[in-house]
Every structure is written in C-alpha cells, then in structure tokens.
C-alpha cells in the first residue's frame with residue numbers, strides 16, 4: 581500500500597449551552613445535549629498520512645513532537661479509523677493551531693474535528709457528516725460540533741450511534757461577534773476529560789442535567805428568532821450553572837480567576853446600559869464576550885477599562901470542517 585495523505589482544517593466552537601459530564605465516559609457519550617457556535621478566526625489544520633513502513637504513529641503539534649499522552653489519545657482515535665477502514669499502517673500526523681492550546685479555548689474540538697476528517701480521507705473512508713460527527717465525538721466531545729458550521733446542536737443520545745451533532749442554523753443566519761478576552765493562556769491544570777468524569781460528584785449536576793431541555797429550547801428559539809436578549813439570559817445562566825457544578829465537584833474545579841470575574845461584571849454592567857453583549861466561559865479562565873456587530877466598539881471600549889494582560893481574540897460564525 582502506498583503512503584496515503586490528506587489535509588483537513590476545522591474551527592473550534594464556543595458552547596452556548598454546555599456539555600459537562602459523560603453518560604458513558606469511554607465512548608464520550610455526553611450526559612446532556614449542547615448547542616455551539618463554530619468560530620471562524622481560529623483554526624487547526626491537520627495532515628494525516630498512513631504509511632505501511634511506520635510501525636508507530638507519529639504526532640507533531642506546531643512542528644514539535646507531541647507529549648506521550650497526546651500521542652496516545654491521537655493513536656486511539658486513529659485506531660477507530662483504521663478499524664473501520666480495515667488498514668493497519670502507522671500514521672504520521674502534523675497538526676498546526678493558530679491559537680493558544682489547552683487554555684479552555686476548545687483546541688481539542690478543532691484538533692479532533694480536523695483529525696477525523698483528514699484521517700478518514702487518508703484511509704479512503706467515505707463517511708457522511710453525521711458519521712464524521714459521531715466519530716469526532718470519540719476523540720473529544722465538543723469536536724462533534726466543529727464538523728458543522730454556524731449554530732450546531734450535539735444530541736445526547738442513548739449511546740454511540742445516536743450521539744452526534746446536527747446543524748441548527750447556518751453561519752450567515754446571525755452575525756454574532758465573539759470577543760475572547762484572554763485572562764490567562766497557560767495550559768490549565770485540569771483538562772476537560774478529567775472534569776467530565778468528576779461532574780457526577782457534584783450534587784448540583786443532576787439538577788443541571790435535568791433542566792437542560794429547557795435551556796436547549798430557549799437557546800434554539802433565541803437563535804432561530806435572532807433574539808439577543810433571550811440568548812444572553814440563557815447563555816449566561818448555562819455558563820454559571822456549569823461552573824457551579826465544577827466548583828462543587830470533588831475535587832473542586834475553579835476555572836474562574838479574578839480577571840475572569842472582572843470581565844463578567846463589566847459585561848453585565850454594559851448590558852444593563854443597553855449594550856447587546858453577554859458572556860460565557862468554557863473549562864478555563866478566558867471569557868467569551870458574545871455581542872451584536874453594532875455593539876462591538878462599545879464592548880471593546882468597556883473592556884479597555886480593565887487592565888488585560890493577554891489581549892482579545894475575535895471570532896465570527898464560520899464553516900464546518902473542510903478538506904484542504
């Protein structure tokens with residue numbers, strides 16, 4: 581078999597309604613459904629080549645050989661692709677990301693969405709988007725959503741086959757701007773995978789999960805009606821509920837930092853003055869400030885009053901993963 585290569589790229593996504601905790605940890609079947617926005621402006625590009633002469637997989641991230649744990653996680657994902665394609669060749673994987681990794685900016689979503697698409701293409705597997713999404717989920721839960729563009733819903737099914745993402749609205753539907761305030765870009769000490777497995781230890785998790793259908797419905801309606809006020813309310817509540825679970829888990833996880841709280845307070849104050857902005861925070865200290873395009877300069881003006889060390893990234897609704 582000759583060497584077969586493919587290159588794919590994907591954007592990360594920001595969860596508007598968040599997934600936290602797994603129904604099946606090994607299969608990454610989420611305990612609750614989620615809705616996200618795929619973020620153009622940040623990107624991971626991944627090259628995968630299957631080479632029969634390689635007896636071990638190789639992985640570089642931004643041109644540097646990866647740590648054993650990352651190589652192992654990618655190797656397990658490649659095994660799923662190899663099993664389906666009926667091939668045994670080792671693979672080389674080169675992944676290049678243009679934003680900080682492991683800092684709660686969903687780098688694993690962009691990484692595993694692009695790895696899944698490139699890996700399947702290199703292995704000669706022709707999968708539909710739904711199958712690609714379910715497969716990407718096995719690498720990283722949120723990666724299932726980055727297969728699609730725009731507003732995306734990840735359905736929490738009963739098991740592996742029925743837990744995949746589906747598009748909710750095209751990127752053009754609503755030009756929301758995401759100003760990502762970087763409060764700390766160092767890799768976080770507890771990653772999402774460990775966090776998902778301890779979610780159930782919080783007495784608040786059961787209440788959060790059982791209330792999810794209500795939040796999902798409010799978010800779907802807000803997106804489809806492009807109703808920012810409604811979106812803001814449910815997005816902030818959902819983020820706060822997830823962090824309440826994190827903080828009350830054993831061991832407790834505190835991702836917010838004083839600077840994160842300062843940004844959230846500023847966003848709330850701007851909204852009270854009529855500015856269309858809201859915040860949401862993933863598993864890290866950085867704060868996503870979602871706003872309408874006409875509010876962007878006022879939001880930037882408000883944030884300029886805070887002494888921010890690391891700057892602001894800008895993202896807008898973007899497309900799903902694509903072959904390069």
Ligand code: DP6
Pocket residue numbers: 594595597598599600608614686688689719720721722723772773774776862863
């Ligand atoms: C807080 O998809 O990063 O961003 O499957 O372990 O890679 P793994 O988890 P991951 O979890 C996402 C957690 C979140 C919320 C969300 O994106 O829905």
